[in-house]
Amino acid sequence: xxxxxxxxxxxxxxxxxxxxxxxxxxxxxxxxxxxxxxxxxxxxxxxxxxxxxxxxxxxxxxxxxxxxxxxxxxxxxxxxxxxxxxxxxxxxxxxxxxxxxxxxxxxxxxxxxxxxxxxxxxxxxxxxxxxxxxxxxxxxxxxxxxxxxxxxxxxxxxxxxxxxxxxxxxxxxxxxxxxxxxxxxxxxxxxxxxxxxxxxxxxxxxxxxxxxxxxxxxxxxxx
Amino acid sequence: xxxxxxxxxxxxxxxxxxxxxxxxxxxxxxxxxxxxxxxxxxxxxxxxxxxxxxxxxxxxxxxxxxxxxxxxxxxxxxxxxxxxxxxxxxxxxxxxxxxxxxxxxxxxxxxxxxxxxxxxxxxxxxxxxxxxxxxxxxxxxxxxxxxxxxxxxxx
Numbered sequence: 001x002x003x004x005x006x007x008x009x010x011x012x013x014x015x016x017x018x019x020x021x022x023x024x025x026x027x028x029x030x031x032x033x034x035x036x037x038x039x040x041x042x043x044x045x046x047x048x049x050x051x052x053x054x055x056x057x058x059x060x061x062x063x064x065x066x067x068x069x070x071x072x073x074x075x076x077x078x079x080x081x082x083x084x085x086x087x088x089x090x091x092x093x094x095x096x097x098x099x100x101x102x103x104x105x106x107x108x109x110x111x112x113x114x115x116x117x118x119x120x121x122x123x124x125x126x127x128x129x130x131x132x133x134x135x136x137x138x139x140x141x142x143x144x145x146x147x148x149x150x151x152x153x154x155x156x157x158x159x160x161x162x163x164x165x166x167x168x169x170x171x172x173x174x175x176x177x178x179x180x181x182x183x184x185x186x187x188x189x190x191x192x193x194x195x196x197x198x199x200x201x202x203x204x205x206x207x208x209x210x211x212x213x214x215x216x217x218x219x220x221x222x223x
Numbered sequence: 224x225x226x227x228x229x230x231x232x233x234x235x236x237x238x239x240x241x242x243x244x245x246x247x248x249x250x251x252x253x254x255x256x257x258x259x260x261x262x263x264x265x266x267x268x269x270x271x272x273x274x275x276x277x278x279x280x281x282x283x284x285x286x287x288x289x290x291x292x293x294x295x296x297x298x299x300x301x302x303x304x305x306x307x308x309x310x311x312x313x314x315x316x317x318x319x320x321x322x323x324x325x326x327x328x329x330x331x332x333x334x335x336x337x338x339x340x341x342x343x344x345x346x347x348x349x350x351x352x353x354x355x356x357x358x359x360x361x362x363x364x365x366x367x368x369x370x371x372x373x374x375x376x377x378x
Contacts, residue, residue: 004228005265007235012262035377042274045281056284059261061276064375068368075261075280091287095260179377186374194366 012073013189014095015182018120019102020112021081024141024172028102029060029076031175032182040064056080057092066190074186081116090123098189099136100181102172103158105148110157117158135188138167139181144174228355235265237351242267245344249337251328252311256348258321259283264352273327282315282325303341305334316341319349 004011017025026046033044040063047056058078066072079089101120103113121131140154149157151169159167166184168177230238242254246268253268255275261283266275290300303316314326314337324345326337 005230005235005263007230007232014260014262032375036375037378040375042276045277047284056288059277059280061274061280062375066370066374067364070364072374073276074374075276077261077280087291088288091284094283094287095258095262175377179373179375182375183373187369190369190374191366194364194369 008071009069010071010073011067012075013097013186014075014077015098015100015185015189016092016096017076017078017100017102018089018093018116019081019139019141020104020109020116021083023081023102023104023109023113023116024139024170025078025081025102026058027172028100028139028170028178028182029058029078031172031178032062032076033060035175035179036062056088064186066186072190076182083115086119086123089119090126093120093123093127096124096129096134098185099134100139100185101136101158102139102141102170103154105140105142105154106145107147107149110149113154114157132161132163135185135192137165137181137185137188139170139172139177140167141170141172143169143176144171230265230355234351234355238265238348239267241344241347241351245326245340249326249328249340250332251326251337253327254344255279255282255325256318257283257323257325259287259323264322268327278325278327282313282323286315286317286323303338305338307334314338314341316345318345319352322349322352324348 017028019025026048029044033041042061045059047058057080060076062074062076064072064074077092079085079092099120101117124131124134138159140151142148151167155167159165168181168184170177170181172178238256242256242265245251246254251268252272253266253270255266255278256264257279258264261280263275263279286304289304293299293301300317303314305315306313311327311329312334314328314334316324316338318324324341326341328337
């Protein structure tokens with residue numbers, strides 16, 4: 001979380017695209033960069049190898065007026081998906097405000113999806129953050145390919161936590177649901193910091209209360 | 224509700240005073256204070272020459288990337304980094320555990336002068352930021368202040 005500069009009336013939020021190698025994180029950013037009003041974006045900075053694999057991170061700054069009286073700057077980052085670059089992923093996750101986890105819908109990528117999600121949880125834990133504290137949404141990408149798992153299977157594998165999050169069927173190469181998922185995480189993020197979210201929720205009723213057996217019960221059981 | 228740490232107008236004026244004084248003495252073009260996640264906290268100087276947001280993201284990455292290099296020679300991290308160009312250069316130094324200061328300078332000055340004045344400036348900035356974290360102001364807004372329309376539009 002950054003500090004707000006009240007003089008310039010700016011708020012900055014950092015959103016990180018996380019997921020396994022070649023799942024389409026950079027394609028998401030490239031599509032957003034291509035389609036958003038040029039007045040509302042900066043340059044797309046991509047630190048890639050000659051083979052177009054993300055080496056360090058991709059970075060795209062976006063501006064929006066979404067909070068009355070403030071310029072809101074969203075900084076979109078991707079992490080390198082390749083397993084060996086875990087130190088870089090930890091660096092990019094520093095001060096993260098919101099996340100989009102991009103899963104590859106192909107059957108053969110399921111293990112990599114699960115490993116990457118576990119890696120995300122581990123890397124957040126190193127910053128003493130639980131994934132349940134961070135606003136995030138799920139993208140099931142590459143829905144246009146043939147060899148893909150059904151959405152309910154992906155939900156079972158990746159969205160089976162106590163807190164179910166929003167998920168989107170995405171084709172990042174054509175832009176299907178790319179903006180929808182970005183807007184969803186942005187709204188969750190903004191509402192996290194708004195005053196209304198302070199309203200205390202009613203405590204859930206306890207399912208079962210363990211009762212210590214009385215002395216008389218213990219004695220009768222012993223007999 | 225989660226309050227966002229906030230620099231008031233008075234805090235920004237104090238920070239600008241420190242950074243402005245540094246730029247005058249060091250004869251540098253621009254100085255930016257960022258957190259280690261790459262977010263800009265404050266900036267002072269000629270901002271027309273470059274996109275400060277991108278400089279901040281890359282500088283934070285560069286600083287973190289050399290940490291492993293430092294560890295290999297028995298250091299926790301390098302306190303300062305210098306990138307030398309043909310006409311323009313960047314000097315970065317650590318302010319505290321969460322903050323970095325970036326200075327961009329050209330031919331009018333030398334790295335020695337920038338390095339010399341940046342050390343005391345970093346201490347002043349660290350003291351100011353520490354006072355914020357100890358008794359800092361939090362900022363939050365009403366949900367009604369958030370626009371209902373999609374934040375970003377596909378053109």
